[in-house]
Amino acid sequence: MRIYAVAVYLFLYIPIGIIVLFSFNAGRHASDFRGFSVQWYGKVLSNPFAMEALTTSLLVAAFTAVFASVFGTMAALALQSVRGRARAIYDAAIYVAIMVPGIVIGIATLIALVTLFGHLNDALALLWPGPPDTAPRLNLGYGSLIAAHTLFTMALVIVIVRARIAGMDRSLIEASADLYATPFGTFRQVTLPQIFPAVLAGFLLSFTFSFDDFIIAFFVAGSETTLPVYVFSSIRRGVTPEINAIGTMVLGVSLTLLVIAQYLLRQRRDTDTGAPS
């Protein structure tokens, strides 16, 4: 049993370990370790294509995280007052959004946006006062990437924030109202500080999911290249230690954010009242 467990872990983590190890390879080939070096990190950082893809990924992830955490929190708060059958339907819709495979979201978003943009572009061309060929055209790119990622990660934020709201003492809200705070004052001074760790954790998770995502981005990125898409297209020219270096950096950033998110979600115990029950 024990050997079996060890084997599973080795199977899972050896490939990742190899990527990290070979990113420090002094040699040219990914399969042949020739001593320790950080030269490939230097190469990546001075590669304009990789850097442009990184910038795109960071921008998309940042906007996605902001939108997902703001809208997700608003949705989670609003859902508190929904009860009964309607609540069950909303809950199901949220879980479906998390479970649906990325490829389905990718294709669905692509078709939806292309269809919508087609109609909108026709309408814009009609309304445009100047010559038709100078009319602005909506295209896939940053907007569609951020929209698709927000759609997918917002469900995560809703689930995380709602768990926190459910664990919150409802009488705190009443106590705040009893002490003359208006509903908005209560939200700002009591609800938000109480759920803030969950919102921040949702923000970091959304950032990570968006930053790492390949499948959805592959469909809806249009002419933009995110870092995972760049890695995928470079691999077709062979796995170089440069790719390993990118992989290792992405891994490092993602793990850091995930650990912070976990820490924030666990902190709740310390902030609860020690009221005897």
Next chain:
Amino acid sequence: MQSNGASAVPVLTFRGVSKRFGDVVAARNLDLDVDEGEFLSFLGPSGCGKTTSLRMIAGFEQPSEGDVYLMGERVNGVPAYRRPVNMVFQHYALFPHLDVADNVSYGLRQRRPRPDADAIARRVEAMLEKVRLAGYARRKIWELSGGQQQRVALARALINEPALLLLDEPLAALDRKLRREMQIELQNLQRDLGITFVLVTHDQEEALSMSDRVCIMRDGAIVQIGSPRELYDRPLNRYVADFVGKSNFFAGTLVETGRERVIVSLAGTLRVPAVGGPSVAGMARGQGISLSVRPEQMVLSRDPRSLPADSAVKLEATVRNRIFLGEHTEYLLHETRLGEFLALAPRQTEISEPAFDTGESIHVSWSANAALVLSNE
């Protein structure tokens, strides 16, 4: 302070207040006036409507029917944050992300225009001193004991100088000894500040020992309102007598009616005089009633001649059980016609006559003034 003209208007008034949650009636047709500086308790078992009543005063619930007035002003539909009342919650509901001082100053900081920081700090300090928590201003809530949290909750409400302080089972989470201390502290605070208190509790001892008046509730309705002594000596019905202190209830029928003195037949054969009380007014002869006799009103003796001459009834009973309670001894007695009942003998009677033993046959009596006729409700 209480003699100025303003005190003529009750701080709180309920007029025909009802509250329904779907098909459940939580409060029905409540009428109530609470005067300035008064300490009133809602007493009843869980689900009797006492908490709903409190929440309608606070503004967390709005009445389905009837009107709620605060200081003569109708407040139906006015949200909690615009009402000049404050509440101490059952589990305190202190804000865990704020320290003691920020919890206490929360209400002051919502005022517009907002008082300046120095004024707030001074008032917080004075308030913490009043609840004996000086020096705890920067403590975190979870570092405090239950009793300390209780006092923070009290300070957070009282610093706003509310017209009315609402307390929702505030002592339920404390252990017995601490509860006793807090009861005395609450009473002292109430007298010092002259603020009207409305307390909700299911603990009859707490309600009786602290309040000026007690409002006994059942199934959403008010059964009787009165001072603790009135409720104890003149309960309106069996429910109140049972809730306020211990009592023996003997089933009987009314033989002769009258305003003050009536004759009751017990177990079909015993005819005893008793006090009519308020519930006799609408009763006819032959109606079934409960005769209430408090255990401490029973006179016990081995010698029938030493029972008082004016006793309403003299019985012979067997001692079934004896419980030593310190200053009293409680006997469970059995009489062939009346069945089992309780009697309480004060310690001093044991000086003239040693304590009775289990199985011993003794003589029991009570006076007509000690027996109260109650409706079976």
